[in-house]
Each structure stands twice: as structure tokens, then as C-alpha cells.
Amino acid sequence: MHLSLSDYLMDIVQNSFESGASSVTLTIDEGQRMVVCTVVDNGKGMDERTLKRVLDPFYSEEGKHRGRKVGLGLPFLSQAVEAANGEFSVQSIPGEGTTVRFSFDRQHIDSPPPGDLALALSTLVAHPMADHFVVHRTAGQGRSYSLDRRVLLEVLGELKTSGSLNLLRQYVASQEAGLHDEYEE
Amino acid sequence: MAKMTLEELRSLRNRVQGDLQKRDIEGKDSRIIIGMGTCGIAAGAKETLDAFLTALDEHKISSTSVTQSGCMGLCYVEPTVEVIVPDMPTVIYGKVDAKTAKKIVEEHLIARRLVTDHIFDRPAADIIKKDGGK
Numbered sequence: 001m002h003l004s005l006s007d008y009l010m011d012i013v014q015n016s017f018e019s020g021a022s023s024v025t026l027t028i029d030e031g032q033r034m035v036v037c038t039v040v041d042n043g044k045g046m047d048e049r050t051l052k053r054v055l056d057p058f059y060s061e062e063g064k065h066r067g068r069k070v071g072l073g074l075p076f077l078s079q080a081v082e083a084a085n086g087e088f089s090v091q092s093i094p095g096e097g098t099t100v101r102f103s104f105d106r107q108h109i110d111s112p113p114p115g116d117l118a119l120a121l122s123t124l125v126a127h128p129m130a131d132h133f134v135v136h137r138t139a140g141q142g143r144s145y146s147l148d149r150r151v152l153l154e155v156l157g158e159l160k161t162s163g164s165l166n167l168l169r170q171y172v173a174s175q176e177a178g179l180h181d182e183y184e185e
Numbered sequence: 186m187a188k189m190t191l192e193e194l195r196s197l198r199n200r201v202q203g204d205l206q207k208r209d210i211e212g213k214d215s216r217i218i219i220g221m222g223t224c225g226i227a228a229g230a231k232e233t234l235d236a237f238l239t240a241l242d243e244h245k246i247s248s249t250s251v252t253q254s255g256c257m258g259l260c261y262v263e264p265t266v267e268v269i270v271p272d273m274p275t276v277i278y279g280k281v282d283a284k285t286a287k288k289i290v291e292e293h294l295i296a297r298r299l300v301t302d303h304i305f306d307r308p309a310a311d312i313i314k315k316d317g318g319k
Contacts, residue, residue: 006231007227010231076227160251162237162242163201164198165238167201173186174188
């Protein structure tokens with residue numbers, strides 16, 4: 001199994017949505033050498049006991065998964081970051097929210113590939129449990145774009161039918177492509 | 186690809202919306218729910234979602250609801266997809282790669298026939314019929 005950065009982001013941002021957060025912010029800062037990602041939510045947070053078990057693949061919140069008792073998202077991510085000599089941290093305060101931050105060296109041989117970030121981000125923006133979801137994406141030297149779910153919802157009217165999702169997909173792909181077009185100039 | 190602005194997105198949406206409302210007969214009130222737990226993502230659920238949107242776009246179907254859920258409890262046959270079409274049995278398909286996603290759009294949504302070899306939701310005899318549940 002070779003998960004990409006997009007896969008890891010999908011997984012951990014969905015954790016934030018499922019934590020009851022009304023606000024989730026994802027920052028992807030792609031420098032020349034390092035990629036730094038941060039997910040900040042204002043969800044229910046975790047107490048110290050839960051926080052100690054977030055990297056245990058055989059631990060999951062009661063009732064979260066139908067028919068199984070595993071929680072693989074954060075353990076997979078932390079292992080991937082460790083393999084790529086990166087850094088990983090989770091900070092959480094019950095009732096206030098959780099911040100997951102990780103970074104890795106893009107040139108490390110074991111770093112996960114980026115995957116289809118445009119597809120992952122448009123899928124997250126359209127997530128039915130997302131409320132106020134904002135993405136800040138930078139690629140060094142001022143090249144950046146932002147996505148705000150509420151703004152996109154206002155522009156497209158809704159984010160659940162195939163028609164609007166295809167338009168959303170085109171929009172995010174154009175932002176991502178623009179980032180790299182500028183990068184190549 | 187030129188970077189699209191929000192105003193361009195709004196214009197594009199306004200331009201296609203009227204046309205879509207006129208021609209959208211197939212797929213109306215149908216729902217496609219894609220399992221996007223860790224297991225689904227690892228098995229390629231993102232690409233499955235992409236394939237559904239592409240197939241629906243190819244067939245000019247714009248009003249089908251396409252949403253995502255967590256793990257459906259069928260990790261061994263990911264990616265899993267629940268398909269709800271009025272007047273048809275609701276089923277969960279398993280091992281839905283891009284090719285199968287296209288087949289589900291063409292068979293289940295448009296031709297109204299179940300894709301029986303991918304049903305994994307406790308496939309009871311009453312939902313799998315020789316005529317594909319038609």
C-alpha cells in the first residue's frame with residue numbers, strides 16, 4: 001500500500017469533520033524542500049487518555065466505525081512521516097479542538113507522493129459534514145490560493161449533485177494547475 | 186490550464202444551469218454514496234468518486250447526488266458504494282474501481298439494471314434476479 005499526501009489529508013481532515021467541528025482550516029505549505037501541513041479544528045477535542053492512544057491502530061472512538069474497532073488514519077500518517085524523517089504532532093484540548101501538524105522532506109526517498117491534491121481538496125470541500133472549511137495552499141515565493149467552502153457553496157448553490165461537483169472539481173484543478181504553471185515560469 | 190476566478194466559476198455555473206435543468210431526466214433523485222474511510226481511501230475511493238463524476242458528466246447527468254460517508258463496514262471489498270435509485274433495491278457495491286463506477290452509471294442509473302457481480306450488501310435472493318432486478 002502506498003498512500004499519497006492527498007490520501008493522508010483526506011483521512012485526517014475527515015477526522016476533524018467527524019469531531020463535530022464547525023470550523024476546520026487546512027494549511028498546505030509546500031516549500032522547495034519541506035512540505036508542512038496543518039489541520040486545525042474546533043471540534044470536541046481529546047482528553048489526555050484518548051490523546052495517548054491516537055497512534056494505536058487498534059483504538060477507535062466507540063461507534064465510529066461500523067463492525068470494526070480500528071483507527072488507522074493517524075497511525076498510518078505518523079509511520080509515513082517517521083519513515084521520511086519528518087515531524088508529526090497532535091495537540092488537543094477537550095471542548096476546544098485539535099491541531100494535527102506534520103512535515104516531511106520532499107526529497108526523502110520515502111516521502112509520500114503528492115497524489116491528486118485537486119481531487120482530494122474538492123472532495124473535502126464537498127464533504128457533507130463540513131461546515132466552515134478553509135484551505136490555504138502555498139507553494140513558495142508567494143504562489144498560493146485559498147478555498148473557502150462557504151464562498152464556493154454560495155457561488156455554486158449546492159455541493160452535492162454531480163453537476164456542481166464537476167464544476168467544483170474544475171475550479172480546484174485550475175487553482176492547483178495555476179500554482180504549478182506559475183512555479184514553472 | 187488558466188486559473189479560474191470565482192466570478193468565472195459563477196458565470197460557468199449560471200451558463201450551464203439552465204441547460205442542465207432542461208435535459209436532466211436521468212438520475213434525478215438518485216444518490217451515490219461512496220465510502221471514504223481510511224480503508225476506502227487506501228483502496229482508491231478518491232479515484233472511484235472521480236470516475237463517477239466523469240461518467241455522470243459524460244452522460245449529461247447533473248442532478249444525481251454524489252456524497253461521501255465513512256467506512257461502511259465492508260473493508261475487505263473497498264471501495265464500497267451505496268446506490269439509491271427510486272423504485273430499485275438499495276444496494277452496496279464493492280470493489281468499485283473506475284471501470285465498475287462507469288458500469289454502475291450506465292447499468293444501474295440509466296438502464297435500471299443491477300450490476301449483480303459487484304453487490305456485497307448481504308446479497309439476498311430477492312434483490313439478485315436473473316434479469317438484473319429490472
